[in-house]
Amino acid sequence: MFPSLAHVAVTVTDLERSTQWYRALFGSDAVLDEDESISNFHHTVFALGGGQLFGLHTHPAGRGGSTFDETDTGLDHVAFACADRAELDSWVAKLDELGVEHGGVVDAHYGSGLSFRDPDNIALEFFAPPAG
Numbered sequence: 001m002f003p004s005l006a007h008v009a010v011t012v013t014d015l016e017r018s019t020q021w022y023r024a025l026f027g028s029d030a031v032l033d034e035d036e037s038i039s040n041f042h043h044t045v046f047a048l049g050g051g052q053l054f055g056l057h058t059h060p061a062g063r064g065g066s067t068f069d070e071t072d073t074g075l076d077h078v079a080f081a082c083a084d085r086a087e088l089d090s091w092v093a094k095l096d097e098l099g100v101e102h103g104g105v106v107d108a109h110y111g112s113g114l115s116f117r118d119p120d121n122i123a124l125e126f127f128a129p130p131a132g
Contacts, residue, residue, distance in 0.1 A: 008078050009043065009055035012120050013067070018056050019044050021119050024098055026054070048080075067121040077123035079113070084128050088114050091126045
């Protein structure tokens with residue numbers, strides 16, 4: 001059996017802004033916030049359910065200033081698992097409460113998704129399997 005994902009890390013342009021944004025989204029504080037001396041980057045890490053981690057990275061040698069574009073080679077989006085469409089509806093309310101723009105719940109034969117973006121335009125989604 002192929003192992004599940006342990007963590008996802010995204011590179012951000014403004015660590016303080018992104019940390020505040022993700023703190024509000026996750027409803028929790030980061031569990032780690034430090035410089036990584038071996039690879040020379042800074043990371044802030046949030047613990048999510050099921051032992052998964054979500055990290056924010058900044059790299060001093062990075063290009064800086066550019067925003068995410070899923071049409072470039074690399075990451076397309078990150079999806080968070082929801083049990084069902086009702087849970088997606090609750091996330092619509094939460095995103096609205098946080099003032100986060102989103103595309104509303106979109107239903108397809110393979111499941112339902114709620115797409116939105118972080119301050120660096122990184123594509124995020126809540127996803128639920130099809131009903132029944």
